[in-house]
Amino acid sequence: MPIFRPRVSVASVCAGALTLSGFAVAGVLAAQPAAAADPAGYQNVRINEVTSSNNDTVELYNAGSASVSISGWKMSDDSFSPQSFSPSASTIPAGGFVTFNSPKGLGDADKLVIYTPGGTVVDRVEWATDKAKPAMARCGGDGTGAWVTTTTAATFGAANAAGCPSSIPAASRVRINEVTSDGSDTVELYNGGTSAVSVGSWKYVDGDTSHSAATISSSSPSATSIPAGGYVTFNSTIGLGDNDSVFLLDSSGNTIDSVTWATDGAKPSDERCANGSGWFQTATTATFGGANSCTGSGGGTGGGTGQLLGGGGALTSGCTPEAPTGTGSSPAGTLAWPGGLDVTIADNVCAFITSTGPEGRDLSGLAFDPANPSVLWAAKNKNWLFKLVKSSGKWIPDPSWSATGKQLHFTGGTGQPDTEGLTVGANGHVYVTSERDNAANTVPKDTIMEFNPAAAGSTLTPLHQWDMTSQFPQLNTGSSADANLGFEGVGYVPDSWLTANGWKDPLTGAAYNPANYPLHGSGLFFAGLEWDGTLHVYGLNSDGTFTTFGAVATGKASVMDVLFDAGTQRVIAICDNTCGETHTLLKVDASGVIVPDVTYTNPAVMPIDNLEGFALAPTATCVNGFREAVWSDDGIYGFGAGTSSSGHALYSGTFPC
Structure with missing residues (x-):
């Protein structure tokens, strides 16, 4: 399917400008003697934040789906040999953080390398003068983004949100895309940007710290640039083995990308x-010089970047x-x-044509079924x-439910509700908003309707219908x-969240007491008004x-859409372009x-469209620290008619757990 390429994923993407003359580290960072076996999942641990001031603090993040023991791990910089450190915890939970202070200090322009007890390099980051102040x-x-200098170092032990700028270095659009350790030791780079990138002076090195970096231009075949959306492959002159890594550095010595794999993880390839964007996995067939087949499983860690990959299906008449x-x-x-900035088109072209919408447009509200996260x-x-x-x-x-959808009517089986938003209540019923009757579309009809999705038949009528039109x-x-500017979205918010967080009932001025409203069920409904961006709260x-x-x-x-997310413990209000x-x-x-807490943009690679629906999968679905996020396009426009995204309504990305 057509794929949108993001700027980041689960790789080491480092900014800074350490000169390569200081990169040869033989005798300083000597290869470590064999010791204990590497702990399971070590490849999923990433350096996530570091400062060369304020006690030289380092933060590690576990991007995997299982906890990882870091007992006995060591660190080094560009001038001292590996040293033990004292982390805030000996185990990093899935999606969790551990911090520690460097035992030997970190300099203005320095390097940080993390090792397992067996001496395997886990991750590394380098920075130029003052690039780690207040923090890199x-x-x-987290665990996926590009390395940049932040405006605050106050996020150690927590997600990197505060102080992060919205843009990243252009070089980060080049990614390691495939690698093999089968003897040919081939590395493939992919350019997900919109213009060619010069890489002739770039270098690479493996996980053996006694090796010096080699230039791409001196490798075979020699390469000097990567075209937009294109590939470059070369054979490593320093060799690649089991339990190894590849680190890619630009001409200034900044780490651009990395991949780490375990035994046989890069055979036939990783x-x-x-x-160009996702996690690394072991392939069943190597595809150097072209798009990855993605037919294997498991593998190492890493992430990706890029833009739209052309070649989608033709539009249905x-x-x-x-x-x-x-x-x-x-x-x-x-x-x-x-979240991760990987975004894929997640539906078949023109999949939602109906008798009242033959043009195939207008997919709006989205909601995962909390009782069955495999249903959207x-x-x-x-x-x-x-x-x-x-x-x-x-x-x-x-x-098995309906290959063409089920038609909704107002109470009495009449009318054509302008169905915009939906949510799933505690009773498993689907609650849908309508802002007017499309059979009389100049008159507002702002309603919330309750439907039993288990009801038989090709049409559904409401069990209850609540009409709030007179309020607007x-x-x-x-x-x-x-x-057409009425109820655009709705979200069910459980009473348990409102009471646990001390919500003050606007009707009484005291703490909200659900028992005061015995007929309302176990939660309230937040309806989003397109007119002015307000949420209207109803029992x-x-x-x-x-x-x-x-x-x-x-x-x-x-x-345009509203949801309550148990993972973040927040009500989320969505707005399109x-x-x-x-x-x-x-x-x-x-x-x-x-009140508003924080606002995030969409992943940068997504189109600027009327994206009116949004849903987050429950945290029970998390894999490698992420869960699915889905957006819907009200106009199936994508990047415009004639592009591979035209005619598609759903986009799928990831959000942290």
């Missing part, structure tokens, strides 16, 4: 999956993309996407509900455009009435009010 940190994803409208800027203080619910404008399941890496309509007279102007009562708890400001001009493709996480503050 991976930005764009390759990124997806090509009648499937017409709708160009995005309403592009605006991001809120002040917006941070870069915190999707609302399509013009009254359709889809149950999606994975097939060959794509989200497709579940044929500003939408009732006789204009279809104004009527939906079993007798068909509702309780209004007021509005929550998101700091955005609009809201109207607000710069952003996700605002909201919390309960010390005074008991729900």
